[in-house]
Amino acid sequence: MSGAGFPKGFPTPEDLASVDLQTTPLKGWMDPKVNFEGRRGTWSYPAGAKNLKALKMHNPREWSPADEDWKLPKDWKKTILNGMADRLERFRSFKIMMDICVRCGACADKCHFFIGSGDSKNMPVLRAELLRSIYRREFTTVGKILGGLAGGRELTVDVLKEWYYYFYQCTECRRCSVFCPYGIDTAEVTMIARELLNLVGLNINWVLEPAANCQRTGNHLGIEPHAFVDNIDFFLDEIEENVGYKPEVPINKKNADILFITPSGDVFADPAIYTLMGYFLLFDYLKKNHGFNWTMSAYASEGGNFGLFSSNEMIKRLNAKMYREAERLDVKWILGGECGHMWRVVNQYMDTMNGPAPKNLVLPKSPFTPTIFENAASTKMVHIAEFTADLIKHKKLPLDPSRNDRYKVTFHDSCNPARAMGLLEEPRYILNNVCNNFYEMPSSTIRESTFCCGGGAGLGNDENFEMRMRGGLPRGNAVRYVQQKHGVNVLSCICAIDKATLPPVCDYWAPGVEVHGVHELLANALVIKEGEVRVNNLRGEPLKDESEASEGEE
Amino acid sequence: MSVIVAFLLFAFVVGVGFLAGMVPGLQPVFGKFLPWLAFFVFVGGVVWRIWKWASSPVPFRIPSTCGQNKSLDWIKPARLDNPTTTLGVIGRMLLEVLFFRSLFRNTKAEVHDGPHVAYGSSKWLWVGAMAFHWSLLIIFMRHFRFFMEPVPFFATGIASLDGFMQIGIPELYVTNILIVGALSYLLIRRLLNPQVRYISLPADYFPLMLILGIVLTGIMMRHFSWFRVDLIKVKQVAMGFIAFDTVAVPKGIGAIFWVHITLICTLLFYFPFSKLMHAGGVFMSPTRNLANNNRFKRHVNPWNPEVEVHEYEHWEHMYHDKMVACGLPLDKPTDEEA
Numbered sequence: 001m002s003g004a005g006f007p008k009g010f011p012t013p014e015d016l017a018s019v020d021l022q023t024t025p026l027k028g029w030m031d032p033k034v035n036f037e038g039r040r041g042t043w044s045y046p047a048g049a050k051n052l053k054a055l056k057m058h059n060p061r062e063w064s065p066a067d068e069d070w071k072l073p074k075d076w077k078k079t080i081l082n083g084m085a086d087r088l089e090r091f092r093s094f095k096i097m098m099d100i101c102v103r104c105g106a107c108a109d110k111c112h113f114f115i116g117s118g119d120s121k122n123m124p125v126l127r128a129e130l131l132r133s134i135y136r137r138e139f140t141t142v143g144k145i146l147g148g149l150a151g152g153r154e155l156t157v158d159v160l161k162e163w164y165y166y167f168y169q170c171t172e173c174r175r176c177s178v179f180c181p182y183g184i185d186t187a188e189v190t191m192i193a194r195e196l197l198n199l200v201g202l203n204i205n206w207v208l209e210p211a212a213n214c215q216r217t218g219n220h221l222g223i224e225p226h227a228f229v230d231n232i233d234f235f236l237d238e239i240e241e242n243v244g245y246k247p248e249v250p251i252n253k254k255n256a257d258i259l260f261i262t263p264s265g266d267v268f269a270d271p272a273i274y275t276l277m278g279y280f281l282l283f284d285y286l287k288k289n290h291g292f293n294w295t296m297s298a299y300a301s302e303g304g305n306f307g308l309f310s311s312n313e314m315i316k317r318l319n320a321k322m323y324r325e326a327e328r329l330d331v332k333w334i335l336g337g338e339c340g341h342m343w344r345v346v347n348q349y350m351d352t353m354n355g356p357a358p359k360n361l362v363l364p365k366s367p368f369t370p371t372i373f374e375n376a377a378s379t380k381m382v383h384i385a386e387f388t389a390d391l392i393k394h395k396k397l398p399l400d401p402s403r404n405d406r407y408k409v410t411f412h413d414s415c416n417p418a419r420a421m422g423l424l425e426e427p428r429y430i431l432n433n434v435c436n437n438f439y440e441m442p443s444s445t446i447r448e449s450t451f452c453c454g455g456g457a458g459l460g461n462d463e464n465f466e467m468r469m470r471g472g473l474p475r476g477n478a479v480r481y482v483q484q485k486h487g488v489n490v491l492s493c494i495c496a497i498d499k500a501t502l503p504p505v506c507d508y509w510a511p512g513v514e515v516h517g518v519h520e521l522l523a524n525a526l527v528i529k530e531g532e533v534r535v536n537n538l539r540g541e542p543l544k545d546e547s548e549a550s551e552g553e554e
Numbered sequence: 555m556s557v558i559v560a561f562l563l564f565a566f567v568v569g570v571g572f573l574a575g576m577v578p579g580l581q582p583v584f585g586k587f588l589p590w591l592a593f594f595v596f597v598g599g600v601v602w603r604i605w606k607w608a609s610s611p612v613p614f615r616i617p618s619t620c621g622q623n624k625s626l627d628w629i630k631p632a633r634l635d636n637p638t639t640t641l642g643v644i645g646r647m648l649l650e651v652l653f654f655r656s657l658f659r660n661t662k663a664e665v666h667d668g669p670h671v672a673y674g675s676s677k678w679l680w681v682g683a684m685a686f687h688w689s690l691l692i693i694f695m696r697h698f699r700f701f702m703e704p705v706p707f708f709a710t711g712i713a714s715l716d717g718f719m720q721i722g723i724p725e726l727y728v729t730n731i732l733i734v735g736a737l738s739y740l741l742i743r744r745l746l747n748p749q750v751r752y753i754s755l756p757a758d759y760f761p762l763m764l765i766l767g768i769v770l771t772g773i774m775m776r777h778f779s780w781f782r783v784d785l786i787k788v789k790q791v792a793m794g795f796i797a798f799d800t801v802a803v804p805k806g807i808g809a810i811f812w813v814h815i816t817l818i819c820t821l822l823f824y825f826p827f828s829k830l831m832h833a834g835g836v837f838m839s840p841t842r843n844l845a846n847n848n849r850f851k852r853h854v855n856p857w858n859p860e861v862e863v864h865e866y867e868h869w870e871h872m873y874h875d876k877m878v879a880c881g882l883p884l885d886k887p888t889d890e891e892a
Contacts, residue, residue: 017669024752028555056862090857092610093840099607100835103758105750106656106679109663115671125753142827149559151755177618181650181657181683182832183841185618215864225873226880252882298882299866312613313861320863328866328885347846348616352853375625377850386625393628420616422623422636422846429629444661444673448620448635474663477671509669 006508007041007465013509016466017473019118021109029126030133030153032162036065041466042117044168044459047208052201054212055314059201065164070157076200077155081138083199087192088139094192097184098135101125107176107186112451113169116470124176124186127166131193134159164202167193169467171456172309172341173415178448190457195311203310207458210306214318219264219302228298231267239277242540245528247284252329253295257367259326260296262337262384263304263496272499274538275338275517281538282388282519285397285528290368294335300325303342304496308349309458316353319345322381327358334361334381338517340414340495341456343383347421351379369394383417385426385494388522392433398527403534404435406545407490409521410482411440412475412502413450414495424448427494427518434525439486445478455501468501469508476509483510492516557745560759568767571816575809584812584819585791585803592822593795599826604834613855615848618841638847650842654683679743686736689729690765692716693772696727700792722777730773737766761830764821771814783808791815 036043043065052060061071073079087094107124109115114122121127129151136143137152146152153159170190177185197203210220217224223231232249240246250256260283266276286292300321307314326334336346351357361380364373371390373382391397411431417423424447431438445451453460454471469476482488491506491513493499499515506513524537537543574584621632637643649655662676696716698709717725741762744754774781787804788811794801824830837843845851870877870885877884 013669014667017665018667019665021663021665022748024748029752089610090613092607092612092838093616095607095610096835096838096840099603100829100832100839102829102832103750103753103755104657104679104683105747105753106660108749108753109661115663115665120749120752123749123753129753140827149756151757174618177841178620179656179659179661181654182836183618183650183656183839185616185841188616188841218864218869224876225882226876229880229882254883298877299869313859316859317861317863320861321866324863324866346849348848349614351848352614352855353858355852371626373625375623375849378852379849381849389629390626393626419618419620422619422621422632423625424622425629426625442673449659449661473665473669474671477669 006504010466016469017116019116019470021115021118023118024120029121029129030148032130032153032156032158034158034162034165036161036165039165040066040463042169042464042470043165043467044204044206044461044464047203047205051205051208051212052203055208055215057201057203057208058199061201065161070161070202072157072160072200076160079199080155080160080196083196084135084139087195091188091192093185093188097128097189098132098139100182101128101132101184102182103129104181106179106181107184110176110179111186112171112173112175112454112471112474113467116454116473117467121162121166122169124180124184127170127186128184128189130159130162130166131189160197160200160202163193163197167197168204168459171415171452171454171459171471173452173456174419175415175449175451178419191308191312194309198311204458204461206461206464207306207309210458211310211314211318214302214306217301218297218299218321219267220304220306221264221268223264223267223301225298228267228301232296235267235273235277236280238540239280239538242536242538243281243528243534245281245284247280248287249280249283250295251298254329255331256295256329257293257332258295258335259300259329259331259333260294260335260337261300261303261322262296263339263342264302265304265496265500266337267301269500271503271515271520272496272517274520275499277538278517278519278521278523279337279384281523281526281528282397285526286368290396292367295329295331297325297329303337303339305342305345306458308341308345312349312353315345315349319350320354322350323354323358323361326361326380330360332360332362333364333376335384335387336381337384338494338496338519340416340497342416342496343423344416344420346379346381350381355379366390368396383423383426384519385423385430388519389426389429392430397522398530399434399522399525400527401434401436401525403524403537403543404521405437406537406541406543407435407516407521408437408439408486408488409435409490409492409516410438410479410488411446411518412453412479412491412493412498413446414493414498415450415452415456417494418448418450422448423494427492430518430522431492434522437486439482439488441478441482445474451475451478453495453498453501453505456497460497460501465504469505472501472505472509475502476505479506479513480510483513488513490514490516490521492518492521494518556754556756557759559756560763563756563760564763564767567764567817567820568813571813572809574816575812578805581803581805581812584815586794586800588819589795589815590798592819596822596825600831600834603826603831604838607835607838611856612840612844613857614840615844615846615853616840617844617846619846623846637845639845643843643845647837647843651836654680654687657683678739682736682739682743685732686740689733689736692729693727693733693769696729700789701796703789703793724776726777730769730776733769734766734773737762737769741766757828761821761824761828764817764824768814768817768821771810771817775808775810775814781808781810783811
């Protein structure tokens with residue numbers, strides 16, 4: 001591999017993609033053995049004891065999946081089986097999804113990890129069967145009597161290890177659930193399986209360290225309030241340097257109209273930081289021209305929610321800060337930034353878990369257009385893409401799309417906004433208004449059929465790099481396709497995890513394509529003052545490639 | 555291996571059926587008590603399974619959204635693929651149950667050199683599933699001519715439509731051809747597609763064999779003179795079943811009929827305890843039967859747990875000095891700061 005940043009000796013894309021989707025192992029799938037030592041690069045490190053302790057979770061200890069002894073609690077089997085019984089009582093979804101699969105195989109080649117690895121147990125049907133086989137053996141009469149003949153398996157330590165491997169090899173993207181004739185959702189199965197694994201202390205650090213950070217500091221990255229302020233000041237200087245304005249960003253301000261919450265990745269890492277700068281420019285424009293009264297919070301400083309990748313209780317704990325802070329700051333409604341799984345939580349869980357919304361929150365109304373966001377009447381939380389699309393539609397934003405002319409843009413639908421919400425047109429509407437060159441990827445890879453970046457659900461860590469690249473194959477290859485066909489050089493998206501995981505996916509499968517947030521492109525095109533001349537974009541690059549500019553003159 | 559286990563089980567059931575056909579003394583059992591028992595186990599079992607599912611709550615509203623949601627007025631929502639109303643959900647469920655909407659989306663992924671990932675249309679599974687399920691329904695309805703006197707209009711009507719090709723005497727039903735084709739396809743696909751074969755359990759082959767057995771014995775009785783049975787006696791058995799009478803089962807119907815009956819009884823016994831319950835479960839699937847309306851209509855979880863939250867007050871206390879240093883406002887300044 002030529003590009004920097006890949007581990008030494010990492011296979012070439014051609015080699016990594018030489019997968020065979022037709023061949024199955026000689027051994028039947030009921031054999032649970034996983035060779036962790038031989039499969040380094042495809043699993044994540046376990047959660048450190050300090051993080052489990054901080055969250056008061058079970059069985060904190062230091063261990064490695066490559067060890068023979070996983071230091072399980074003595075009564076682990078009873079704990080798991082009781083956990084299953086309890087969840088069968090609490091989740092109809094779990095019962096139904098254990099009972100009605102007909103193993104038709106329609107889901108098999110819908111999973112990015114199966115397409116990228118050819119590992120049969122990455123077929124969604126088989127991933128679920130790993131749990132279903134235990135269910136049949138322990139919770140159905142036929143399975144108790146007939147055992148293996150009825151597709152039942154005994155729960156052993158090896159099965160638990162296999163669960164660890166494969167349920168932390170699912171990004172909960174829900175693509176399979178779109179194609180399943182019964183709507184069986186592997187994300188739901190994986191979420192339950194991870195809850196079970198948590199009961200005996202089998203969790204991964206890249207999920208629980210962010211969760212512990214978020215519990216303590218307010219955000220996944222563990223940015224304490226003063227550092228949060230410092231980071232933002234730094235970005236404001238950067239904006240001034242590149243664009244010539246220094247926006248103001250209120251933090252923890254009481255009685256603002258709107259509380260803005262975005263993933264902490266935006267406050268931390270390239271290229272998500274450019275999206276954050278984009279928000280700042282937009283909000284500052286709205287403030288100067290229309291008196292936009294907004295604030296961020298250093299306490300509710302996380303839009304994302306890594307609780308989603310461990311248990312429903314953890315989702316609730318981390319999410320609770322949003323409403324509490326909206327109440328304390330006495331704002332009117334909440335505006336949420338570009339993020340994928342955050343919007344699964346906000347759309348499908350927040351109101352149920354932590355609602356009803358505090359009384360000070362009102363039916364969200366755009367301060368600048370006649371629009372009332374009836375679709376957020378209960379949660380009182382609006383998506384930034386809805387907010388901005390509405391502003392553009394009502395011609396509140398002067399835009400010069402030619403400022404993005406050096407970019408040929410495509411759009412990656414993030415899994416959760418697509419399949420747990422249906423936010424498909426808003427970002428496209430924005431893109432079509434802020435850049436002149438927009439091209440869609442093939443239809444099997446966008447909208448409700450979009451492919452995961454390969455690093456969602458807590459799997460975006462470096463030790464899992466090979467699996468991320470494998471899982472990134474379908475997305476990366478679709479990017480490659482529009483790169484070759486239309487010269488696309490920008491993959492835009494509305495997800496902070498994407499902004500961290502798609503750059504290496506692009507470097508590997510479609511080198512030359514950069515990842516940009518939609519609001520970064522918007523801010524480039526936003527004409528802050530009449531007659532404004534902008535030389536650089538938010539990244540400090542000239543708006544036009546010099547080579548292209550001179551070509552134009554000829 | 556799975557297919558062999560399933561076949562042995564199937565062969566055993568067929569054997570039992572032949573035995574019933576050969577030994578007239580068994581026929582009261584197979585002609586009355588077994589079907590009654592099977593019927594009650596089927597109905598009771600299905601009700602019990604559905605009741606069991608229904609007894610677990612739906613804590614979260616988790617539809618899989620397969621289209622644009624309802625948001626801004628000028629953006630057209632996908633009312634069926636991403637429903638926000640009960641009517642939309644009903645529409646989505648009808649599409650799912652009657653036309654297998656989700657299966658219709660099926661594609662086939664292939665990874666070629668280059669690398670190049672290609673997605674082809676792949677509708678054969680949908681075609682097979684549609685042909686099988688619809689044929690089964692029509693055949694089931696046709697059978698009411700055995701159970702009711704006078705023969706209900708829908709049974710006659712469907713039968714004449716089904717036999718519109720007017721080939722042979724008695725005329726060949728289209729659904730008979732379709733269902734044999736569809737079941738054979740589903741069985742052969744399971745055996746030949748390596749990944750599907752890998753995931754298949756005996757419980758996947760067995761019902762296919764059972765239903766294929768039922769269909770083939772039925773066709774044999776209708777179209778092969780060697781197996782032809784006395785329909786008047788068959789109707790007597792069927793009417794006796796419906797009437798729950800204790801009139802003696804007529805003798806000399808022909809062994810193949812008893813195989814047919816035994817297979818059907820086995821299917822009825824088996825149904826509630828197997829994956830065939832997908833027929834009921836699909837209606838209760840939370841990713842399909844819920845409206846995507848969480849942001850404007852609150853969904854309540856009956857067991858919403860209490861959790862420990864890091865409250866602002868403690869958070870501010872923890873970071874007090876750092877917040878002062880960077881100028882963030884405090885809810886509880888110390889006296890001198892105030």
